[in-house]
Amino acid sequence: MKTKFQRWFCLIAAGLCMASAVWAQPMDAKSVLDQASARFRQAGGVEAAFTIYSEEGLFEGTIQVKGDKFVLETGNVKVWFDGHTQWTYLSSTDEVNISIPTSEELQQLNPYALLAIYKQGYALALGKTETLQGKAVYEVILTAKDPQAEWQRVAIWVTRDTFRPLQLSTTLQGGYDTATIVISRYQTGLAFAGSHFVFDAKAYPTAEVVDLR
Numbered sequence: 001m002k003t004k005f006q007r008w009f010c011l012i013a014a015g016l017c018m019a020s021a022v023w024a025q026p027m028d029a030k031s032v033l034d035q036a037s038a039r040f041r042q043a044g045g046v047e048a049a050f051t052i053y054s055e056e057g058l059f060e061g062t063i064q065v066k067g068d069k070f071v072l073e074t075g076n077v078k079v080w081f082d083g084h085t086q087w088t089y090l091s092s093t094d095e096v097n098i099s100i101p102t103s104e105e106l107q108q109l110n111p112y113a114l115l116a117i118y119k120q121g122y123a124l125a126l127g128k129t130e131t132l133q134g135k136a137v138y139e140v141i142l143t144a145k146d147p148q149a150e151w152q153r154v155a156i157w158v159t160r161d162t163f164r165p166l167q168l169s170t171t172l173q174g175g176y177d178t179a180t181i182v183i184s185r186y187q188t189g190l191a192f193a194g195s196h197f198v199f200d201a202k203a204y205p206t207a208e209v210v211d212l213r
Contacts, residue, residue, distance in 0.1 A: 029124035029140050045190030048165070054179040064190070069197040080199045087199035089207065096199060099212040121145045129157060132167060136160040149173065 045066040052059040052074070061074025072079045076091040081101075089096040127139030142154040153171040158164060169180045201207070 029126050043188040045188075045192040047185075047187045047190055048183050049185040051182045051184065052179060053182070064192060064196070066190075066192045066197070069192075069194075071197055080197050082194065082197040085198075085213075089199065089204065093208075094204075094206055095208045095210060096204065097210045097212055098199075121149060127155060132157050135166065137166060147173075 045064065047062065047064045049062050050060070052061070059074050061072065063073075064071045068081075068083050070079075070081050078089045078091075080087045084100065086099050086101055087096055088099070122142040122144055125141045125143070127141045129137060129139040131137060132139075137157045137159055140156050140158075142151075144152045150173055151170055152173055153169075155169050156165060157167045159166060164186050165183045167180065167182050169178065171178045201209075
């Protein structure tokens with residue numbers, strides 16, 4: 001089952017992917033998403049700082065993504081994924097769990113796979129919001145056609161001048177567990193070495209390793 005932590009990552013990754021393609025045809029929601037995966041791949045390494053507002057409270061964090069690799073840090077949790085192995089470090093217990101995600105989990109974590117949700121029963125539309133946080137924006141909305149779909153509604157707002165993602169929100173099945181993510185910093189074209197997405201045991205010498213592979 002997907003955890004709230006995984007859902008938040010998926011939402012952030014989807015926003016980065018979608019926003020990178022909005023410049024192509026900003027007035028056509030489907031065209032935006034059709035081109036998003038290719039545009040995101042061309043962006044190179046991407047880094048963003050964000051704040052999550054959910055029913056559980058406020059959380060701040062950062063995410064770095066390159067292809068299907070990522071590093072996500074929020075609260076006392078830091079996750080590395082190198083395209084095959086995942087390390088999850090909990091500072092509160094000084095413990096790192098090592099796992100190899102299943103195909104289903106990879107689909108949940110991979111931003112390219114996530115972006116394809118609009119092809120799996122979602123109606124697309126441009127929203128009516130024109131300004132947000134004092135900036136002119138485009139709003140793109142995905143609404144699930146299936147009432148049993150996990151994500152019933154996903155929205156993303158990007159600036160009209162630079163197309164930088166400003167904010168994302170989601171509503172899960174049944175209308176509960178809503179979350180809003182505000183992106184305060186967004187950079188593309190960053191050069192991340194492959195080792196950046198691998199847990200460095202030397203940096204955490206006292207951590208207890210729990211190998212779940």
